[in-house]
Amino acid sequence: MADNKQENGRINGFSKLDKRQRREWLLNQFLPGRTNEEFTYFDADSGDLQQVFDNFSENTVASFPLPFGIAPNFLINGKTYAVPMVTEESSVVAAASSSAKYWLTRGGFRVEVVATEKLGQLHFRWAGHPDRRAALLPDLKAHLERATAGITDRMEARGGGVRGLTWKHLPTVDPQCYQLLVRFGTGDSMGANFINTVLEAYATELEAWSATSAALSDEERDVEVIMAILSNHTPNCVVTAAVSCPIEEMNIPGSGVDAADFVRRFRLAVDIAREDTYRAVTHNKGIMNGIDAVVLATGNDFRAVESAAHAFAAESGRYRSLSRCRVEDDIFHFELTVPLALGTVGGLTRLHPLADLALDIMGRPSARELMCIAAATGLAQNFAALRSLVTTGIQQGHMKMHLQNILSSLQASPPERQQTAEFFRGRTVSHHGVRQYLDRLREGGVGG
Numbered sequence: 001m002a003d004n005k006q007e008n009g010r011i012n013g014f015s016k017l018d019k020r021q022r023r024e025w026l027l028n029q030f031l032p033g034r035t036n037e038e039f040t041y042f043d044a045d046s047g048d049l050q051q052v053f054d055n056f057s058e059n060t061v062a063s064f065p066l067p068f069g070i071a072p073n074f075l076i077n078g079k080t081y082a083v084p085m086v087t088e089e090s091s092v093v094a095a096a097s098s099s100a101k102y103w104l105t106r107g108g109f110r111v112e113v114v115a116t117e118k119l120g121q122l123h124f125r126w127a128g129h130p131d132r133r134a135a136l137l138p139d140l141k142a143h144l145e146r147a148t149a150g151i152t153d154r155m156e157a158r159g160g161g162v163r164g165l166t167w168k169h170l171p172t173v174d175p176q177c178y179q180l181l182v183r184f185g186t187g188d189s190m191g192a193n194f195i196n197t198v199l200e201a202y203a204t205e206l207e208a209w210s211a212t213s214a215a216l217s218d219e220e221r222d223v224e225v226i227m228a229i230l231s232n233h234t235p236n237c238v239v240t241a242a243v244s245c246p247i248e249e250m251n252i253p254g255s256g257v258d259a260a261d262f263v264r265r266f267r268l269a270v271d272i273a274r275e276d277t278y279r280a281v282t283h284n285k286g287i288m289n290g291i292d293a294v295v296l297a298t299g300n301d302f303r304a305v306e307s308a309a310h311a312f313a314a315e316s317g318r319y320r321s322l323s324r325c326r327v328e329d330d331i332f333h334f335e336l337t338v339p340l341a342l343g344t345v346g347g348l349t350r351l352h353p354l355a356d357l358a359l360d361i362m363g364r365p366s367a368r369e370l371m372c373i374a375a376a377t378g379l380a381q382n383f384a385a386l387r388s389l390v391t392t393g394i395q396q397g398h399m400k401m402h403l404q405n406i407l408s409s410l411q412a413s414p415p416e417r418q419q420t421a422e423f424f425r426g427r428t429v430s431h432h433g434v435r436q437y438l439d440r441l442r443e444g445g446v447g448g
């Protein structure tokens with residue numbers, strides 16, 4: 001380790017250190033007074049399991065847990081699910097649960113997978129004339145298919161594979177810049193590995209084709225591959241979740257507004273998010289609170305899902321709400337359309353024991369079924385947020401959790417928690433205020 005150590009927080013070969021050495025280095029360089037134990041709070045008891053976690057990423061020094069909660073009573077396409085959610089944000093699971101229960105007695109969520117196509121891109125420079133693409137594409141396609149059959153066979157047997165190919169010209173980038181846009185089906189896997197493997201093989205085979213194909217003239221043989229990678233923009237891997245019920249059943253007990261007024265205000269709130277980007281971003285963040293939590297719980301890639309959702313929200317050229325609301329014949333309709341590239345096999349889905357558990361809790365859904373569950377959770381979350389916003393305001397619910405978090409940070413005992421909660425009912429909660437109250441309570445200055 002001494003060889004690796006450098007002064008002033010810099011180091012060569014950090015990745016070559018073992019975990020204990022990395023921690024020691026951090027303690028020496030950045031954490032005077034802290035101890036090794038502070039890294040080990042959440043280490044798995046079993047060394048093998050810890051090794052599994054450590055292997056998910058690089059340079060690991062600790063495990064960082066997040067709460068794994070359940071939103072029960074989700075009625076989705078006639079089946080009831082307990083939905084696993086992993087999130088650090090208070091009130092999210094409570095809001096999803098309360099929304100699920102609300103819709104349980106109003107027909108539940110109807111969810112439809114619109115399409116499940118994924119995309120990949122191979123970018124390259126080519127010296128030929130753009131008009132020659134149509135004539136050459138069948139020859140290129142046949143070559144690529146033949147040369148990569150060994151990679152695509154197994155996926156085809158699982159109902160996936162390459163679905164098609166477009167050869168695009170990108171003259172605004174460079175007159176010789178081109179893209180092969182490849183469409184994929186990936187069965188129950190998210191498919192990133194499969195898609196990237198196929199694309200990299202396509203890159204090699206594009207060069208082989210350009211060197212050998214009899215369809216090309218000598219001037220057309222000049223190809224330079226730039227890059228090959230899947231696209232996280234998945235506008236054809238989309239699911240729509242919807243709820244509806246007669247307006248008169250849209251009562252919100254304790255809200256102080258009647259059903260018709262609630263629906264009017266709710267619809268306005270959604271319409272505002274369809275028109276105003278500042279509001280749309282917050283509105284969609286609320287949707288992603290639900291979706292990301294399911295995506296995380298099932299070991300899926302939340303960054304991919306996030307970037308796809310926001311690109312989709314901006315497809316019209318303007319960033320808009322992903323959900324819509326309408327009233328027709330006195331029926332309230334609320335729906336969400338969102339791209340969701342999810343998998344239920346491969347990746348972390350089996351490797352992470354809690355992702356595996358989450359999938360078991362939902363009855364080991366197919367990728368399509370998981371798309372439905374995640375979309376329903378996003379719609380439920382959005383409904384709960386807007387329901388609060390247009391009635392009591394969001395803080396009322398948040399404050400209860402906020403208070404509990406403050407009390408935890410101040411190591412309050414159960415009786416102290418109870419008394420403080422009673423005191424702050426209807427009052428504004430702040431860290432300072434709670435600390436003051438608790439100090440007085442502990443000094444015996446608050447009457448029982």
Ligand code: MEV
Pocket residue numbers: 089282283284285286287289385386389394
């Ligand atoms: C907070 O995480 C999410 C909300 O801001 C969503 C919304 O405003 O619709 C409450």
